[in-house]
Amino acid sequence: MSTFPAVVNYASKEGAVEIREIPKPEIGDEDVLLEVANIGVCGSDLHQWTADHSWPVNYPVVLGHEFGGHVAEVGNRVENWKEGDRVVSETAAIIDPDNPMSRQGLYNLDPTRKGFGYGVDGAMTKYVRVPARCLHQVPENLDFRQACLTEPCCVAYNAVIGNSNIKPGDRVIVLGPGTIGILCAAMAKLSGAEVAIVGLESDKDRLKIAEQYGCTPIIGDATEWARERDGLGSDCIVDAAGVSATLEIALDLVRPNGHIAKVGWGPKPPGFSLDPLVQKNVTLQGSFSHNWPIWERVIALLASGKLDVKPIIGGVWPIENWREAFKKMHDGEVVKSVLKPE
Template identity: 45%
Template sequence: MKAVVKYDNVDGATELREVPIPEIGPDDVLVKVAYIGICGSDPHMHHNKVTYKVNVPLILGHEFSGTIEKIGENVKGYQIGDRVTAETHADYCGKCILCRTNNYHVCRERKGYGFQTDGAFAKYVRVPSRILHKVPENVSLKEACLTEPLCVAYSSLVKHSNMKPGDLVVIIGPGPIGLLCTKVASLIGASDIIVIGTDGDEGRLEKAKELGATLTISSSKENPVPIIMGMRDGYGADIVVDTAGFSPTLKLSMDVVRPCGQINKIGWGPKPVDFSLDPLISKAVTVNFTFSHNWDIWEQCLVLMNKKAVDLNQLITHELPLDKWQEGFELIESKKGLKVVLTPID
């Protein structure tokens, strides 16, 4: 089968290769991939700009959906032909205290699709049945391949947040995660949702308004701090969500969060911060760092999708065949594409 393979930890060491169809074990299923979403981390890995280890050579891709092609002998509750999506946790021990307390996403032995083990930029992918999720009737497979980024937003704002109806919320970064955080904040009932972008984000900021933003700000054109601090009682935002991850966005988060407020940091930042974190102490701010998601979050997000409370099709701007993966990466990097999905090729 054809697959997009990252074969070395240097810039540009990614190519389309012919690879074997994965073998499955007794507790696995073989999924015939229908759609694969390109995550912003995929072009970063292609250019070797990530801070975490990538176990090369491996197939990229961790956002996918498809149908079950083959079932292991121990698998119960699934049939060939079932429409499914899957968590990104391709492997974890299942025995440690973290796994036993539903924190298997940070198990020391966890291996993520497209990072430490072969992912879904291919025609087939091996999936342990314990991370499978059936796609509901009212959800298309194209939409289902984007369940994972919705789960990231849900995990941050529902599981790891004290957000309440009526809150003033600031979301930094109008990429897919930031836009989905906007939608989730709207569902929770936040009254003021401010989304901040920069040059090239004009279209994304318009999309943010469609998803519930009450105000959008381009930080390249105006300083968001006095605008936010001039709202309501002048103390700032109840919750700031940093989906961009760079040092300047953390500094902005610290500037606009209210005393005793909360910062939720989702975005990764490869460089050290170059400023004091003491204002977090003087303002008694809670900082939550959110990574990944768990079984219950996936099931809740699929319910939201099935009930049409969230329409992930709104984020899809391009659909390309797998052999156009590089074009897809370029669309993401140039901000010409918001969410690009790929389809397998023979």
């Protein structure tokens, strides 16, 4: 039986990721077998590698949920897809179609949902089994190195467009210049907002990349920028940092009757009062994942060139060099690493 190298997270301890040889997956009647072209490395992959994540993982599991490639096989009941089709896949590998959220089309909020890379085997390997319902067509003019980043773009789209109602002329501050933060800033610019993105001194290279999207980079305190229009604060704060403490900063920078979109995970308790949320009459909105119509819109933006993810891609590494790709992201040397099976 042929086997293929895969990046496997095999236990809950720090550093429990290694290359393992795995067989080609068997597919069901409603699945396709996808031959992977490229896989984006997500911050959640890094968190599982460093064992500081806050979600349950079905060990051992192949990492990787940002991916695209070609259909290699189709299940007996699969319609509208054929071998050779260029596709990307959504992340909701297992959902309950009868769940009330799924019935509304919000299957991303189905509490029983399980995703690639933690609930089922992901795509950091040669082949991955994918339910056909997860697939979206990739236009010929969109390279897989960019198309594989559809997923984080959809996270940003949902946070900024779907859950924030940003309008032209709004002033928006994004906290955290990681992949999601930079993409949230790019989405806010596409919406016609004035955008600043905030990071630390160690983030200066990432902030320079964010500047390519027309954003104002800020190291440290963003109070002056937030209040320069009328002294009251910014219309919207997008908290895209991976710590809980940034929510306190967001509460300080947002204007009365403003909006905070929290998309970054922060597993530690915040340890501060939420009274400013009440006093300022602020809307605090969580934003998780995405669904079918968001994917269609984001693919159209990528294919048209209106959204360009090339500036955030720091390099493409073979699967076997996963550790270097992970480390460069973890150390802040690149915003986004992309892997490619040999």
